[in-house]
Amino acid sequence: MSNSSPKKTNPTVQDVARAAKVSTATVSRALSMPDRVSEETRNKVARAVEETGYVLNHAARNLRRRDTGAIVALVPDIGNSHFSNILQGIETVCADRNLKVLIADTRKPSMARSNLNEFFSQNNCDGIVIMDGHFSIAGIRAANPKLPPIVTAGEWSDDPTVPIAVVNNLLGADLAVSHLLALGHKTIGHVTGLLSHKPGRDRLEGFRATLSGAGLEAEKAWVFEGDYTLESGSQAAEGWLALKDRPTAVFCASDRAAFGFISTLSEAGFSVPEDVSVxxxxxxxxxxxFVPPLTTIHQPRRAVGEQAAQLLLNLLQGGQPKTASVQLEPWLVVRRSTAAPGNLASEGTC
Structure with a gap:
């Protein structure tokens, strides 16, 4: 008769801890967050798991921790390729961790703020990525103190504790205006984004700072207030047409605004870049x-989504982000909507 004891049919985490000579908390960390323990500890726990025949019960763990295996991405316009590209980055990272991404279009009538608050309070997700700058995250937290971890992608937060992944908008504006200055433009206008949001304010600030750095009077520059839409670009074009002294170049805070600006000028008989560079x-x-192909500032949108997802995953694993803000650098893409000032453009001064 063998002296060895029969193996337990349902070994527990306590059995693994005794075999590895570590605490049960260390076993849990080694199994669920292996990057938070040393290689030696991971190996000890792995050997103990094999010896005891322990099988991690993911379903039971999820019930204890209330894990759903899903995160929610709040998107203001799912049809906008800007946001769909960010989502691609989020989904790529989450797929590697077997996390589902649930998408909520926040501009749908069914997604009113009251409904969203109720949704958050039901613990239907492990974490939230917010891409809608209209949200007051501080307000959401006040209404729902038990919210899961939150990060933002492409937007800033009014809650300084929320990690963010954004593009350096100040740098992007500088690249745009510096390009126009290098072409010889001295009179440059700007169609803004939403000035109630930090990205829009940063692009305006970067526009003015680069003009000032070139010795131009930034406060006298033409500023057409917009909101990133085709319509705001079209309205800015009407404003440009009404001017006696028109700027020879215009920097738009979004491609959509630029398209609206160019198409309205085209209908009025003006050409880009012959009459105005955009x-x-x-x-x-x-x-x-587009006609003409648009010179623009490239946002690495997919990388923004990937960085946001990494920040959220770090929070879900019990860690803290190394930094509360990840800023990615944009770059200039030169196409045919910009050129040296043409003979038809009116002369003026900033």
């Missing part, structure tokens, strides 16, 4: 196929 911001898919 620079956009985003480099969405159609930018290179």
């Amino acid at each position: 620079v956009g911001f985003d480099d969405i898919d159609i930018a290179g196929h």
Whole structure:
């Protein structure tokens, strides 16, 4: 008769801890967050798991921790390729960790703020990525103190504890205006983004700072307030047409605004870049196929999504982000909507 004891049919985490000569908490960390323990400890726990025949019960663990295996991405316009590209980055990272990404279009009537607050309070997700700058995250937290971890992608937060992944908008504006200055433009206008949001304010600030750095009077520059839409670009074009002294170049805070600006000028008989040079911001898919192909600032949108997902995963694993803000650098893409000032453009001064 053998002296060895029969193996337990349902070994527990306590059995693994005794075999590895570590605490049960260490076993849990080694199994669920292996990057938070040393290689030696991981190996000891792995050997103990094999010896005891322990099988990690993911379903039971999820019940204890209330894990859903899903995160929610709040998107203001799912049809906008800017946001769909960010989502691609989020989904790529989450797929590697077997996390589902649930998408909520926050501009749908069914997704009113009251409904969203109720949704958050039901613990239907492990974490949230917010891409809608209209949200007051501080307000959401006040209404729902037990919210899961939150990060933002492409937007800033009014809650300084929320990690963010964004593009350096100040740098992007500087690249756009510096390009126009290098072409010889001295009179440059700007179609803004939403000035209630930090990205829009940063692009305006970067526009003015670069003009000032070139010795131009930034406060006298033409500023057409917009909101990133085709309509705001079209309205800015009407404003440009009404001017006696028109700027020879315009930097738009989004490609969509640039498209609206150019199309309205075209209907009025003006040409880009012969009458006015135009620079956009985003480099969405159609930018290179527009007429004329649009010079613009490229946002690495997929990388923004990947960084946001990594920040969220770090929070879900019990860690803290190394930094509360990840800023990615944009770059200039030169196409045919910009050129040296043409003979038809009116002369003026900033």
